[in-house]
Structures are given as structure tokens and as C-alpha cells.
Amino acid sequence: MNPPISNEDLMRYLDDELSNEDRLRVEGALLNSTELRRDLAIFRSMRLDLEDLAGSGHSRSSVWDTVQRRLTQPVGWILLVSGFVLWAGYGAWVFATSPANPVEKLAIGALGVGFLILLMSTILERLSEWKDDPYRDVER
């Protein structure tokens, strides 16, 4: 005697995931059970309805451009910042070791350090505002 048809067998039959032998076994059970046939008809009807949804997610355009930008931008930033730091460091070293008047060195050094402090504090302020912004996910 064949084992009874489980719900999982019915799913595998519906989704064409059974071996020939098991498929014949389910088909035999379907012939003898109105309830099984009804369940199968319902699931098939739902499947047809869902097929219509499969076409809903149309792509208007490729996401490649955005993905590429996201992948290459960090490299650009790293190069820019490293270049800036290297040039600034080299410039500071050349200036510090130059035979210029110490008062001039001090004044220009103060200007440079002041500028960097203001720049950093503005960046940190903007960063903290952005983190707390409840509308940051809203697209303009």
C-alpha cells in the first residue's frame, strides 16, 4: 500500500519537483481525493494570480551607473585626501626648514592650524547634524 500524500508531496507535485515514481503516486491519490484536487486547484489559481505580479518589478534603467559610482567614489576620495595630506605635510616641512623669519613662520603656521581647526569643526558639526536628521532618507 502506498504511503499517504503529505502536504509537502502536494507542493513538490505542484512545483514539478517530484521523481516520476512519486509523481505517479500523487496523481493516483488525486484521482481518489476530491479534497486534494480542490487544494491543488486553489494553489494553481493563486500561482496564476502571482504570475501577474512577477512582471511588476520593471527596471526603468540599469542600476550599474549608480553601483559603479559607489564603487569608484571612495577610491577618488582616498586619493584626493592622501594627496592633500602629502602636499600639506611636504609644504609644512619645506616651510618649517626654510630660512624665513621665525615671526613669519609663526604667523603663517597659526593661519594654517586655525584654518584646519575650523574646517574640522565644521565637518564634525555637519556630520552630527546629518546623523540626527530625521529627513535624511527623504529624496529631494
Added chain:
Amino acid sequence: MQAEVELELIRKCTTGDPRFFEPLVRAYEGPGLRVATGMLGDTDEARDALQEAFVKVFKNLSRFDKKRAFGPWFFQILRNQCRDMIRARNSRGARETRDERLEFRPADAEKGPERVRQRSAARDLLWRGLDAIGEDHREVIVLKELQGFRYPEIAEILDIPEGTVASRLYHARRALKAALEDLGVQYP
């Protein structure tokens, strides 16, 4: 795309050159968008999830086990991204209604306004039904019905035993049927 071609592209991508990533993005963005739209119910959010998933995939290519197929691994990352976005959306307390843009396709316009209205209403019901069932149920239905994955692929993407797929699909379909009946849909 053939598995060997995918593997070769992945090898080249791991050198850090994103140009070789383009064919993979173009091959997987269609199915990926379908899955993400099914899980999130919003095309714009789905595109965001897809972009984020591709960026994560590229950054983690060195960790990809080259003995496995790329597809299920990609969909696993996409599925996790969608789940994260659903969690973030829920934590914002914004249970947004389904995007109206999903309910209309320009091609339908040729088939007359009544047909458009009926299809739109039917789709709306289905989206609401999918939204009403749990995340676990929705994702298995999306992978099977919207993308047509086989059981072994679903098992790999969801990281569950293959034997569990049939049982999860049964409960998911039952849950969807009950949700649709609650919305007034009648089945024989």
C-alpha cells in the same frame, strides 16, 4: 550567464577593478529587482536594496567561496538587505501603503480602462495579501512564484534544509490564501 564566465569575472573583480563587475550586475539586476520588489513592495526601495546588495557583493567578493554558484550567494545578500530595510522601515513606524506605481503599467493602457482597473485591483489585493503574511512566508513565495527558483536554490538562498522548502511553501501558500480570503477573495 555560464558559471565559468561568472567565476572568471569574479576572479578579475577581486583585483579591485569594478569594470568586470558590470556584466554580473546587468545579468542579475532583472531577477534581483523582481525579488526585491516582491519582498519590499516598492520599486524605488527595491532599487535601493539592489544597489546596496551589489556594492556589498563587490566588497565581499574575496570572501566568496568559488566552489559555490554565484547566484544563490547574491540572492542571499539581497534577501538580507531587504530584511534590513524592512526592519528599518518598521522601526521608523512607517507602515507605508503599497506604492501606487506598482499597480500601473503603461502596456495595460492598450487593453482598455476596465481591464486596467481590474488588473490593478487584483494586483493591489495580492500585494496586500503578501504584506499581511509573515516575512518568512513572503520571501519563500517571492522566490518560488515571482522568480521561479527550484527547491535546492531556495534552500541555499534561505539557508534552510531542502526538505523544509516544501513545508514552508505549503504554510506560506495557506497563509496567503487565508490573507486573501480575509480581503474578500473567494477560492473554490
